[in-house]
Amino acid sequence: MDATAHTHDLGHEHPPKGIMRWLTTTNHKDIGTLYLWFSLIMFLSAGSMALMIRAELFEPGLQFFQPDFFNQLTTLHGLLMIFGAIMPAFVGFANWLVPMMIGAPDMAFARMNNWSFWLLPPAALLLLGSFFVPGGAAAAGWTLYPPLSIQMGMGMDMTIFAIHLMGISSIMGSINIITTILNLRAPGMSLMKMPMFVWTWLITAYLLIAVMPVLAGAVTMLLTDRHFGTHFFNPAGGGDPLMYEHIFWFFGHPEVYIMILPAFGIVSQIIPTFARKPLFGYASMVYATASIAILSFTVWAHHMFTVGMPAAGQLFFMYATMLIAVPTGVKVFNWVATMWRGSMTFETPMLFAIAFVCLFTIGGFSGLVLALVPVDIQLHNTYYVVAHFHYVLFSGAAMSIMAGVYFWLPKWTGHMYDERLGKLHFWTTTIAFNITFFPMHFLGLAGMPRRIPDYALQFTTFNQVASVGAFLLGMSQLIFLVVVLKCIRGGKKAPSKPWEGADSLEWTLPSPAPYHSFQTPPVVK
Amino acid sequence: MSENKQGYYVPTPSIWPIVGSLALLSLAIGATLLFNDLKGGLPMLGIGFAILVYMLFGWFGTVIRESESGRYNRQVDTSFRWSMSWFIFSEVMFFSAFFGALFYARVISVPMLATQKLLWPNFVASWPSSGPYLTNAFRPMQAWGIPAINTLILLTSGATLTWAHWGLVKNNRVQLKLGLLVTVLLGLSFVTLQAHEYLHAAFSLSTGVYGCTFFMLTGFHGLHVMLGTTMLIVMLVRSLKGHFTPEHHFAFEAAAWYWHFVDVVWLLLFIFVYWL
Numbered sequence: 001m002d003a004t005a006h007t008h009d010l011g012h013e014h015p016p017k018g019i020m021r022w023l024t025t026t027n028h029k030d031i032g033t034l035y036l037w038f039s040l041i042m043f044l045s046a047g048s049m050a051l052m053i054r055a056e057l058f059e060p061g062l063q064f065f066q067p068d069f070f071n072q073l074t075t076l077h078g079l080l081m082i083f084g085a086i087m088p089a090f091v092g093f094a095n096w097l098v099p100m101m102i103g104a105p106d107m108a109f110a111r112m113n114n115w116s117f118w119l120l121p122p123a124a125l126l127l128l129g130s131f132f133v134p135g136g137a138a139a140a141g142w143t144l145y146p147p148l149s150i151q152m153g154m155g156m157d158m159t160i161f162a163i164h165l166m167g168i169s170s171i172m173g174s175i176n177i178i179t180t181i182l183n184l185r186a187p188g189m190s191l192m193k194m195p196m197f198v199w200t201w202l203i204t205a206y207l208l209i210a211v212m213p214v215l216a217g218a219v220t221m222l223l224t225d226r227h228f229g230t231h232f233f234n235p236a237g238g239g240d241p242l243m244y245e246h247i248f249w250f251f252g253h254p255e256v257y258i259m260i261l262p263a264f265g266i267v268s269q270i271i272p273t274f275a276r277k278p279l280f281g282y283a284s285m286v287y288a289t290a291s292i293a294i295l296s297f298t299v300w301a302h303h304m305f306t307v308g309m310p311a312a313g314q315l316f317f318m319y320a321t322m323l324i325a326v327p328t329g330v331k332v333f334n335w336v337a338t339m340w341r342g343s344m345t346f347e348t349p350m351l352f353a354i355a356f357v358c359l360f361t362i363g364g365f366s367g368l369v370l371a372l373v374p375v376d377i378q379l380h381n382t383y384y385v386v387a388h389f390h391y392v393l394f395s396g397a398a399m400s401i402m403a404g405v406y407f408w409l410p411k412w413t414g415h416m417y418d419e420r421l422g423k424l425h426f427w428t429t430t431i432a433f434n435i436t437f438f439p440m441h442f443l444g445l446a447g448m449p450r451r452i453p454d455y456a457l458q459f460t461t462f463n464q465v466a467s468v469g470a471f472l473l474g475m476s477q478l479i480f481l482v483v484v485l486k487c488i489r490g491g492k493k494a495p496s497k498p499w500e501g502a503d504s505l506e507w508t509l510p511s512p513a514p515y516h517s518f519q520t521p522p523v524v525k
Numbered sequence: 526m527s528e529n530k531q532g533y534y535v536p537t538p539s540i541w542p543i544v545g546s547l548a549l550l551s552l553a554i555g556a557t558l559l560f561n562d563l564k565g566g567l568p569m570l571g572i573g574f575a576i577l578v579y580m581l582f583g584w585f586g587t588v589i590r591e592s593e594s595g596r597y598n599r600q601v602d603t604s605f606r607w608s609m610s611w612f613i614f615s616e617v618m619f620f621s622a623f624f625g626a627l628f629y630a631r632v633i634s635v636p637m638l639a640t641q642k643l644l645w646p647n648f649v650a651s652w653p654s655s656g657p658y659l660t661n662a663f664r665p666m667q668a669w670g671i672p673a674i675n676t677l678i679l680l681t682s683g684a685t686l687t688w689a690h691w692g693l694v695k696n697n698r699v700q701l702k703l704g705l706l707v708t709v710l711l712g713l714s715f716v717t718l719q720a721h722e723y724l725h726a727a728f729s730l731s732t733g734v735y736g737c738t739f740f741m742l743t744g745f746h747g748l749h750v751m752l753g754t755t756m757l758i759v760m761l762v763r764s765l766k767g768h769f770t771p772e773h774h775f776a777f778e779a780a781a782w783y784w785h786f787v788d789v790v791w792l793l794l795f796i797f798v799y800w801l
Contacts (some may be wrong), residue, residue, distance in 0.1 A: 016538055024538035106535045108604040111584070115542035122550035154561040161553035168549075171615050179607040183600060213615045217622025224741065227560045229731030231656060232626055238656030238734035240634035247622055516535070 015515075023118070026110035027515060028095045033412075034117050035092030036405075040481070042084030042124060043398070047474055049077040054436075054470035057463050060455050070453035071139035072155075076127060078142030079159065082259065083166045084124055086393065089401045090262040091116070091173050094201045096412065098177060100506035100513060101195045103186025103522045108179040116173035123165040130155035141451060143248060146233040146241045150225050157226070160219045167212040174205035174212075181205075186505075188524035192286070195504040196279060199286050200265030203293045207254045207261075210297075215251040218244060242307055249300035257296045260392060261289060263360075263400035264331060267353045269504065270407050271335050274350035275342030276501035281334040288327035288334075295324045305373050306380045314373045321371035325364065332361055347499075348422035352403030355430050356396065363391025366441065381451075384444025390437045399429070402480065409487050410494035414512035417487040421479055428476035435469030534601050536591070541584040548576035585759075592776070593768060602775055609779045613786050616749070620790055623742050627797065630654075630734040655733025663728040665735065668799035671722045675715050676795050682711035683788045686757075686781050696771045698764070705761040708784070712754035719747050742798055746790055753787045756780040 015021045015030070025031060053073050056064050065073070095113065099106055107113045130137040135153020138144065149156055181202045185194070194202075222244070224230040231237025233244045264285075272279045279285065301309060301317040309317075335357050344350070366388040370376050379385060402425075409417045439462040448459045455463065497507040505524075509517060551573030559566025591597065597605075631652050638657050639650035648657035653665040666672065689704025691697075723740075730740045760780050763769065769777055 021538070023543045024540050026536050026538050109608065110536050111539045111542055114539065115545055118543050118546040119549065122546050122553070125550070126553060154557055154563075157557045157560055158553070161557065165549055165553065171612075175608045175611045175615075178611055179604050182607055183604050209611055209615045210618050213619035214622045214625075217619055217626075221623075221626065221741070223560075224730070224737065229729075230737030230741070231659075231731070231733050232630075232737055234656075235634070235638055236656055236658030237731075237737070238630060238635045238638065238654045239737075240629070240637075243626060243629045243634060246629065247625055250625070 024114070026106075026114055028099050028107045028110070028113060028517075029412075029513065029515065031107075031113050031117050032092045032095030032097075035088045035095060035120075038117070038120055038124075039085050039089035039092060039401075040484075042080050042088070044477065044481075045128070046077050046080035046085055047477060049073045049080070051470060051474050053077065054467040056453050057455070058467040059464075060457055060460055062454060065453060067453050068139055069136065071141070071451065072131065072137040074451050075138050075141055075159075076131070079127060079138075079162075080124070081393070082142065082255070083163070084120070084127070086259050086397045086401070087166075087170065088117075088120060090201075090204070090259075090397075091170075091177075093197070093262065093266065093401075093404055093408075094173075094177050097408065097506060098180055098198055098201060099184070100509060100517045101198050101504050102181060102184060102189055103505050103518050103524065104180060104184035105516050105518055107176050108184055109176045112172050113176050116169045116176065119165045119169040119172075123162040123169070126158040126162040126165070130158040133158070143245075143252070144219065144222065145248075146222060146225065146244050149222055150233065157223065160223050163219050164216055167216045170208050170212045174208040177201055177205040178209070186518065186521040186524050192283065193524060195265075196268035196282070196285055197262070197265035197504075200261040200268070200289055203289050204258050204261045207258050207293055207296065211251040211254045211258075214247060215255075218247040218251065221247075242304070245304050245307065246300065249303045250297070252303065253300040254293070254296045256392075257292055259397045260360075261292065263356070263397045264289065266400045266404040266407070267335065267356050269502075270349050270353040270403055271338050271357075273407075273499045273501040273503075274347060274353075275339045275344050277338055277342045278503075279334065280337035280340075281330070284330055285334055288330040291327040292324060295320065295327070299324065302371055302376070305376045318371055318373050322368060325368055328364055332357060332364075347406075348417070348419060348426055349403045349407035351423065351426045352399050352406065355426070356400050356403060359391055359395030359399070359430075359433070363388055363396055366391060379444055381449055382444035383440040383448045383450055386450050387437050387440035387444060390440070394437070395430075395433055399433075402426075402429070405480075405484065407499070408506075409484070410498040411506055411509075411511050411513055413488050413491075414494055415487050415491035416494050416498060417483050417491065421483045421486070425476060425479040425483060428479065429473065432469050432472035432476055436466050436473050437469075439463075439465045439469075534596060534598065539584075539587070541580050541587070544576060544580040544583070548573050548580055551576060589763070589768070589776070592773075597773075602773070605775050605779065609775075609782060613782060616786065620742075620745070623738070623745065624793065624797070627738040627742065630738060635734065653735035655728070655735055659733050661732075663732050663736075665728070666722070666726065666739065666799055668795065671718050672795055672799045675718050676791065678711050678715045678718070679788050679791050682708045682715070683785055685711065686784055690777065690781060693764075693769060693774055693777060694771050701769075702761065702764050705757060705764060709754060709757050709761055712750060712757060712784075716747065716750055716754065719743070719750075739798055742794055746787070746794055749787045749790070753780070753784045756783060 015027065016024060022030065022034060052065070053070065056062075056070055095107065127137070133154050135155055137155040138149070138152060138159040140148035140152060140156070144156075144159070181194070181198055221230070221232040225233050231239040233239050233241045235241075268279055268285060299317055299321045301313060302321045305314055305317070366384070370379060370385065370388055406417060406422055409415075443459055443462050446459065448455055494511040496510045498511070499507075505522060506513065508522065551569055555566050555569030555571075555573050557566075558564070558569060635652065635654045635656070636650040638645060639648050645657035655661070655663060685704050685707045689701050689708060692700025692704055728736045730736055757780055760777050763776070
């Protein structure tokens with residue numbers, strides 16, 4: 001670092017007032033807040049779509065919606081939850097926490113950081129607006145497989161452009177995060193001293209830069225097949241719809257880890273804090289995260305075992321998939337070992353983190369079940385798959401986000417959240433989640449197909465249980481909204497380190513954290 | 526913050542990102558309208574493009590002024606180097622999606638269609654192929670004509686650009702400007718020859734999987750050449766204005782990295798799209 005260059009243009013001590021502050025901000029905390037609110041709004045809107053789906057599925061037969069609209073709901077529920085709720089929430093965490101955790105003043109590229117966020121609302125506008133155009137929203141499922149996605153109306157074009165915008169946003173955000181981590185660490189903060197959350201985001205950002213352009217390429221080929229007479233996915237011209245599936249899942253499988261690695265990072269911050277012990281096996285956690293990322297590029301075809309693949313291909317993708325269970329198992333073992341004989345207390349973040357370890361593991365095991373080719377051929381496209389990925393994405397990704405929100409809310413707002421309401425939110429969420437999604441395992445094993453608004457009579461009971469659970473789950477999230485709003489408006493004053501066992505750098509700053517985190521880099525021993 | 530000895534650089538609030546978002550949203554809406562034969566598509570695209578150009582001038586102008594006023598220290602320079610490298614990596618992955626499509630078509634989908642004798646009894650697997658349904662004969666692009674000349678042009682331009690960089694490092698401004706000028710001219714000749722090739726092509730984007738992989742790969746590459754040429758023109762204009770010092774000129778290097786990347790992609794295109 002060059003001591004001679006006095007280039008301290010920290011000129012926004014007084015940010016512009018009102019809406020312009022948020023539109024033009026270059027502050028990582030403001031941008032993190034924008035990401036988190038955007039994510040919460042998308043979570044609630046995509047969640048209401050899920051409730052509409054569950055309302056329709058409460059009974060066999062068509063109650064509320066035509067099948068086409070039902071398909072639009074499942075498609076947009078998936079797209080908005082993945083690209084609107086989960087990914088932006090993790091980027092919001094990265095924005096708030098990475099500079100504080102590594103002792104930096106801000107992100108490396110503050111203006112580009114603003115653009116990464118402000119590309120998301122236009123994308124959400126395109127996605128939500130597509131419900132109101134002729135032909136309605138995309139209804140091909142979030143994977144947008146051709147030939148369905150070639151045939152649909154202009155809602156599909158809007159979806160494709162929305163994916164382009166969200167892809168640009170993710171790539172710029174990731175470049176920013178990687179550069180910040182590699183170049184703005186405080187003196188003494190070597191890579192192997194970084195908090196686990198920073199490590200997981202470094203690897204996630206690498207995955208994002210590697211696969212988001214591939215998704216952009218795939219949907220661009222959809223666009224030209226739709227409008228410019230190309231034959232990428234049309235066998236009449238020598239193309240193949242399966243080619244799309246390969247390219248899509250080359251993006252799609254790393255994407256799964258993009259949505260879970262930061263969750264691992266959050267949980268790896270929370271469990272040591274409340275177990276009052278350092279994280280067990282830090283180095284092995286880093287290597288496990290990196291192995292998961294590398295392996296994630298070699299397993300994509302396990303999403304397509306039923307397409308008619310050579311047996312050698314099926315075997316390769318089956319074994320590669322099962323191999324991922326090894327580093328994941330290392331992680332679960334380390335979390336449990338961290339808790340082993342710790343002085344544990346059970347505040348809301350810890351409750352969510354423990355639930356994460358248990359429920360994510362169930363989702364991991366059902367993933368192993370699905371990795372087995374002969375079993376997958378039975379379970380492909382059934383509710384077993386829906387149960388599996390909601391165990392990893394809701395009780396995995398979403399519940400780790402909630403854990404993180406409770407954990408860092410005191411740092412963000414300067415107030416303690418309402419512990420009683422937080423615990424209520426935890427228990428209602430965990431119980432309702434299991435009521436909703438556990439029966440789906442049975443439905444899938446019994447053969448109920450996913451993405452269909454109607455079903456055979458014998459599936460009724462489990463579907464009714466799931467629908468009741470879903471509405472409970474949806475209502476519990478309103479408690480979450482109340483806790484967050486209450487905490488922003490006031491509450492017990494939070495000390496700079498509200499959690500006894502916390503030890504990363506953000507807890508050395510006052511609560512709420514000052515507008516600029518570290519104006520001079522702290523020295524890490 | 527005069528006590529801030531480390532000299533972190535954090536820019537002030539900026540209007541440009543939100544202007545950029547507005548531009549991309551207008552482009553997306555315009556393209557949706559245009560592709561679906563609805564009114565207002567072209568004007569909307571035009572507005573979006575105009576806003577985008579305005580944003581690029583404004584944003585890059587700000588960055589150039591900040592850089593020239595000496596506000597970027599070594600740490601900022603290193604950040605730029607990391608970010609440009611990762612940006613080029615993302616571009617590599619973007620092209621690999623289309624190369625993946627090309628290899629998939631050549632190795633898997635076309636040979637497999639030829640085995641479907643009940644569906645397509647007369648279809649024989651070969652490359653180039655426009656698939657079993659489109660029976661019109663077409664003449665594929667030959668490697669040893671314009672494409673070979675273009676390969677030579679791009680390889681030469683890589684060398685002239687490096688020569689310009691040597692000039693910059695030695696503080697030989699004439700060599701810098703001359704090298705950049707020659708590189709820009711070579712880039713423009715490449716684009717012109719490519720346009721000539723497109724206009725005289727005996728097939729189109731809809732000539733089956735050969736036509737679409739050909740035009741997507743060479744088309745996206747051509748766009749990148751135009752972008753790279755634009756970057757080099759900006760570097761030329763900045764050199765004429767006296768920007769860059771032998772120690773501090775990452776913008777030039779970034780444009781050069783990008784140009785070499787475009788060069789490498791072309792070599793792969795020449796081998797796998799034109800030649801083999």
